[in-house]
Amino acid sequence: MLSRLKTLVSHEGFRAQPVTMSLRCLAWAFYVAIGRAPAFLLSSHGALIRVPATLRFTSVASYVWRDWFEPELRHLEKFVQPGQTVIDIGANIGLYTLKAASLVGPTGRVIAVEPGEEASRQLRANLALNDFPQVTVAQLALSDHAGEATLHHIPLGDDPQAYSLMPDSSAETGETVAIDTLDALAARMGIAALHLIKMDVEGAEPLVIAGGRETLQRFHPIVIFEVNTRLLAEAAGDRHAAWHALKDLGYRFYRLRDGQLEAADGVGEAFGNLVAIHPDGPAGIREGR
Incomplete structure (x- = not known):
């Protein structure tokens, strides 16, 4: 768990947008807790995507990093x-x-x-x-x-x-x-x-x-x-x-x-x-x- 968290926050996207991505981490924890998978914008180009509301790293990273993946x-x-x-x-x-x-x-x-x-x-x-x-x-x-x-x-x-x-x-x-x-x-x-x-x-x-x-x-x-x-x-x-x-x-x-x-x-x-x-x-x- 700690190694995945370190990977998440050391990513270049997180470093570029620390406040935004920190807020996304908190939001994702909430969505996992209530078992809801929201649709969200992958990028500024407008594509919507939904990933399973789990703590799997791919789901967390997709929501937090988005097209910085x-x-x-x-x-x-x-x-x-x-x-x-x-x-x-x-x-x-x-x-x-x-x-x-x-x-x-x-x-x-x-x-x-x-x-x-x-x-x-x-x-x-x-x-x-x-x-x-x-x-x-x-x-x-x-x-x-x-x-x-x-x-x-x-x-x-x-x-x-x-x-x-x-x-x-x-x-x-x-x-x-x-x-x-x-x-x-x-x-x-x-x-x-x-x-x-x-x-x-x-x-x-x-x-x-x-x-x-x-x-x-x-x-x-x-x-x-x-x-x-x-x-x-x-x-x-x-x-x-x-x-x-x-x-x-x-x-x-x-x-x-x-x-x-x-x-x-x-x-x-x-x-x-x-x-x-x-x-x-x-x-x-x-x-x-």
């Missing part, structure tokens, strides 16, 4: 413009999907890919809070082939909200889900342009890339992807696997720090996000911008 979410408008197309792979309850939908607007398109039954249910409920006809939910997992697979539920402390196709020593439960490739999904959805992919699939990133090479080579979208070095090492035997797969396609890598892109020379030792940008991809998004 990750730097890439906070600065998503740097990568997404009105009328563009986004695929959110591993959408979970919709943090990125909702903000992306508010940014692309009614002339754009967001495809939210989420295989987990519980997460998909919450995702659809959050979409119902908003008028976002530009969002399509695909309840499946992406991999390097089509069929079925076990989606493992990976506990994060007392917060079992991470899902992965990769076997994990800490996974205690799972569910059978449909799987397909990114290339097949793009064809089925009739995607004619693709500007951004956000990918958070707990170690299965190399599989998604392998099943989406044609799409990546055709559109050269920006790729925001999670690097979980422990899961990548366990699953693929190489924690650099996703990096190498995208590098082979011509991508260059960046980290977002203080709202600015800085060139990255490696995946790092723990977890976090990297931004992969292809030289032939969207113009105007490069280091220092």
Whole structure:
């Protein structure tokens, strides 16, 4: 409990808005006590979201931090413009999907890919809070082939909200889900342009890339992807696997720090996000911008 509280208050969003976020902490404690889950604004762009009224860290952090949850979410408008197309792979309850939908607007398109039954249910409920006809939910997992697979539920402390196709020593439960490739999904959805992919699939990133090479080579979208070095090492035997797969396609890598892109020379030792940008991809998004 103390370590989670320390994580909460040491976050850059908390440091930037200490009074606002302290008040949100008090408000969330009240909502948990009365068992009520309020809808709240994810960002100034207007998307509404609701998370379960529990003390699970993901719920608390989502309510308190909102779009400060990750730097890439906070600065998503740097990568997404009105009328563009986004695929959110591993959408979970919709943090990125909702903000992306508010940014692309009614002339754009967001495809939210989420295989987990519980997460998909919450995702659809959050979409119902908003008028976002530009969002399509695909309840499946992406991999390097089509069929079925076990989606493992990976506990994060007392917060079992991470899902992965990769076997994990800490996974205690799972569910059978449909799987397909990114290339097949793009064809089925009739995607004619693709500007951004956000990918958070707990170690299965190399599989998604392998099943989406044609799409990546055709559109050269920006790729925001999670690097979980422990899961990548366990699953693929190489924690650099996703990096190498995208590098082979011509991508260059960046980290977002203080709202600015800085060139990255490696995946790092723990977890976090990297931004992969292809030289032939969207113009105007490069280091220092």
